[in-house]
Amino acid sequence: MSVHCLHHHQRQNTAHNIFLEFHKHQPQSLRKIKEENEREGPHPSSNVPMDFEMFQHVMKTGVIYATSRARGRGFDPEDPDWANMGQGAPETGPLPGAPPRDFSMSIEDSLIEYAPVTGLEELRIKVAEYYNHLYRQGKDSKYTFENVCIVPGGRAGLTRCMAAMGNTQVGYFTPDYTAYQQSLGLFVRITPSPLLHKDANEAIMPSEDFKFQALGRGLGAMLWSNPANPTGQSLEGDELDAYVKIARELNLALIADEFYSHYYYDGDAVDPQDGGADDDSNWPKTVSSAAFVEDVDIDPVIIINGLTKNWRCPGFRVCWIVAPKPIVDMLGSAGSFLDGGANAPLQKLALPLMNLDFIRRDTWALQRTFKKKRDFLLAELARIGITVKWHPTATFYVWADIGALPSPLNDCLVFLEECVKYKVICVPGVFFDINPRNIRHVKQNKCINFVR
Structure with a gap:
C-alpha cells in the first residue's frame, strides 16, 4: 500500500x-x-x-x-x-410576503393547570377544520376534534404511537428520518422490519411492491415520512391513494409523518405575487394522506404533523396526531404516562396560526x-x-x-x-x-x- x-x-x-x-x-x-x-x-x-x-x-x-x-x-x-x-x-x-405573527400573550390562571393529555379542545377543533377544508371537501366523513390528539412535539407523537402498538411488525424505509431508529427500537412489543427497494435507483417504492412486502412480512403498521426526509421526494396522487387503499385492505396502520407537507415546489397554482388570486380559491400545493381516507374512524391512517416545520415554530413543541377516534383514545392513554401532554399556554398561542387564511398566505x-x-x-x-x-x-x-x-x-x-x-x-x-x-x-x- x-x-x-x-x-x-x-x-x-x-x-x-x-x-x-x-x-x-x-x-x-x-x-x-x-x-x-x-x-x-x-x-x-x-x-x-x-x-x-x-x-x-x-x-x-x-x-x-x-x-x-x-x-x-x-x-x-x-x-x-x-x-x-x-x-x-x-x-x-419573518419571511417576505408572509402574514405577521403575534406571539405576545397574557397567561390566564386556567392555562397554568395541566392541559388535557389529548390537548385543548379549541386547538383540536382548529386542526380538524384545517384537514377538512384542504383535503375532505365533498366527502361525507369529516374529522372532528375527537380525531385529533395534541402532543408535545413530533417525536413525542411518534413515541406515543409506538407505545400504543401491540405485538406487531412495523415496516419502515431507508433512508428515512433519523429519529425513527430510536422510536422503533424502544418498545419490545415492536419488531422493526425494513422494506427493501428492488431498484436501488428508485426514491419511492411503487404501491404494488409495497403491498407485496407488507403481505410477505405480515406488517401490522408502516412508519414513513411523506414528503421524505432526507430525499425530498413525495408520494402523492394515485400512488398515495393506492397506499391508503392497501392499508384499508390489509388493516395496516399507515403512520404518515407529514411534517414537510407545506414545503412543495412543483405545484400548478399561480402565486399571488405572480398574478394568482389572493383568496381561498387559490391555495399552494400541499399533500396529505387525509385526502384519500374514506371513513375517518375506520381507515387505519394516522397522520403526524405540527407547528415545528410547516408553521416554522419548532420551539413551541406543539404538534398533533390525526387518527380514528379509538386510536386517539389510546394515544391519550399513552401520553398520560409518557409525556403528560403539551404546553397549555403555547397551545392557546397557536390558535391564530391555525386560521385558514393565515395558513394559505404563510404557505x-x-x-x-x-x-x-x-x-x-x-x-x-x-x-x-x-x-x-x-x-x-x-x-x-x-x-x-x-x-x-x-x-x-x-x-x-x-x-x-x-x-x-x-x-x-x-x-x-x-x-x-x-x-x-x-x-x-x-x-x-x-x-x-x-x-x-
Missing part, C-alpha cells in the same frame, strides 16, 4: 472511530481512567465521572452528532462565518422563500461536481451523493470531518440508514456515500 493510500485509509478509520466512540455508552477516555484506578487501588476521593452502567446507551441523532463535531471546531450558531447546512429546523423569523411565502434556497443549493452543488440523484420536489433538504469524490472524501463521516475544518456543517448519510437493532456495522451502511 502506498503512503498516499495509507494516509487516506487512516483518515477514514479516524472518522469512523470518532463516530463509533461517540455512540458508546462508556467513552474510551473514561474506560482508561477506570482501568488505571482499578490497577492503583481505591482512592479516598476522585473526580472521575461515573459511567452509570445501569443505564442503557441512547444514541444521538445525526443533527446532534454533526453539531457536536462542529462545536469541537469552535462552532457558534451566532457566528456568520459558519454555514450550518446540518440543521433540522427551518428559520423561524405561499414559505414555498416562495424555500424554493429559492433549494434552487441556489442545487446550482452550487452542480457547479462543484457533487451529484444529486433525486432533485427535491419538497422538504428543505438535499440528499447529495458524494460517491464520485476522491477517496476518502466519498465517505460521509470523513466528509463531515473535513467540512467542519472549513466551518461547514452537514449530516452524514449513515444516520438515515435506519438500524433499530444495530445489526449492521457502519462500513456496511448503504448511505455511507451520501450527506444531507
